[in-house]
Amino acid sequence: MAVLFGGVACLALAGGVGVIASRRPVHSVLALLLVLGSLAVDYLLLDAQFIAVLQLIIYAGAIVVLFVFVIMLLHARSGEVARVPAVLPPAAAIPVCAVFGLMLLVVLTGAAIAPAAVGPAFGTVQEVGRALFSRFLLPFEAASIVLLIGMIGAVVLGKRLPPSPPDAGRPAEGPGEGRSKRRVELR
Amino acid sequence: MSTADLVLVGPELVLTIAAVVVLLQDAWATGGVLEPQTPRPAAVWGSLAAVGLALVWDVGGRRWGPAFGGMYVRDQFTMIADLAALAAAGLGILLSSAYLPRVRLPAGEYHALLLLATVGAMVMAASGSLITLFLGLEILSFSLYVLAAIARRSRRSLEAGLKYLLLGAFATAFFAYGIALIFGATGSIDLREIGAARPSRLLGAGIALLTVGLAFEGALVPFHAWAPDVYEGAPLPVTAFMSVVAKVGAFAGLLRVFPLALAHLAGVWGPMLAAIAVVTMILGNLAALFQTNLKRLLAYSGIAHAGYLMIGVAAGGPAGTWSVLFYLLVYVAMNLGAFGVLLLLARQGMEADRVEDLAGLSGRAPWAAAALVLFLVSLAGLPLTAGFIAKLYLFRAALGAHQPVPALVGVLTSVVSVYYYLRVASAALSGGAPQAVAVLRNRLVGAALVLATAGVLWLGLFPAGFTAAVQQAARQAAAAVR
Structure with a gap:
């Protein structure tokens, strides 16, 4: 084992x-x-x-x-x-490595964690199903909202836009282009 | 699950159903056009009705208790946090009603995502276990990722959405890993059981990772780097809504974890959170001094306010808890109000987001200019406004918890902040109006400004009623976990 x-x-x-x-x-x-x-x-x-x-x-x-x-x-x-x-640039890699190194050190030097016992039916279909539809019912439903948002986002951001604004004479408003003055037509 | 459980989650249920109905109704009415050229009053009024119903259910329900086996907790703490989230949603809908048809943003999706983001913040406030907190955070931030990118013809908006998504996913990974470590240390994801568990290093590591995820959502230093770019790139009404609802969710979550669940370990996390508060206040306020773009200025001011809010979390105890709740209510009114005045202006097909665009506003729209000055004075925390009382409560909580440093830094940085807020206010009160900037008139935006003004004045002049409510909420929530 x-x-x-x-x-x-x-x-x-x-x-x-x-x-x-x-x-x-x-x-x-x-x-x-x-x-x-x-x-x-x-x-x-x-x-x-x-x-x-x-x-x-x-x-x-x-x-x-x-x-x-x-x-x-x-x-x-x-x-x-x-x-x-x-490889990541060192500016990003060093803090990340440092944080996880520190955590690893903390966990390894800390008191040993006693393994917890689980029931004999742990991880079986019945057990997972029962947990999902009783104790974890609310999180289960909340997760469906997360998926719904993902779908809305995929449609609203992924659907093809018409090539130019419907009436090109009127300038489309919206967030400014900020510091960069480039204006790029998005297809 | 029983009917009683469903009654308790009623406000969230109402908003979720309304989001789906608004989405479908709009798709039915427009045939799925992404750039509608006419206003969609059905989406606006439907969402407002849902927010109103949720508000009545939330405040008038007065039924407390855990639901769904302790996963969800509805108490007075939840009620106050929901009140802040619902106020943000209601004002957000009113403020965006003129902007959406002008920029041709998809109304159905916009309102549905706005309502769902509110649900996310409310679920976070009501979480009795880490998994509910996690899912609330995900519902909130997923909606905000999409909303930030919803102006698809703007490169900046897409960039903002992508940046927010990538960095947010990174923060989510930290948060999930934190939950795993906490489960490993305590054998539970229930906040009450975690609070009762013996402290260990593993638990500490898990809590630290959890803090990363929540601090990202609340834009606390050093996890704030996304905020200025995302605030600047996102469409203005989204920026306005995002700047308050994310804070409501993040700080309700932080309060649930630290002062409420882990009250007995306050000696350990108190100084660390106080350090985050101090760094956030200093960096946010100093960076805001040098901004010329109003959205960026308000982004850094939002970071600074996250720092003030963190003072209360670090102070802990009932005093820290209720002062944060009070500050959240005040922050929703004054920040959305300030953004609302900006939404009344337009500069030749762009948002009027430069300080000089405000010039001469007092001559063209005296009431809007007066409201803007009131909101800015309140954000700066000058006396006679709600911002002053709210900051006073936070500083008093810090002194009561023997943390003089955050209180002192808070006072000093507030003095610094007076400079940049009043710079904006003086721009609005002086000079000639630029030709390019037009002042729009819209009844719904006006109504939002009146509501926000009333909130700031009411909370500033007669704070006693709300103070008593938040104090009782903090006491009840603290007693429930002990």
């Missing part, structure tokens, strides 16, 4: 480094898939079969596929392979 966990944890860490270190977006996505898959094995080791399956279906299945589609479509349009810098 411990050996398996160690192996899977190392795989997850390697995947995490791969996500941020690879120069091609596709490689980053594949590394992300590795992270998500190893986490699914972790859930299995915790006897949470249902959560492991959800992890595979939702994250490894739906979300990573979505990422791949986005990358594919962007490349199909621009016709070139985007190369992103592999």
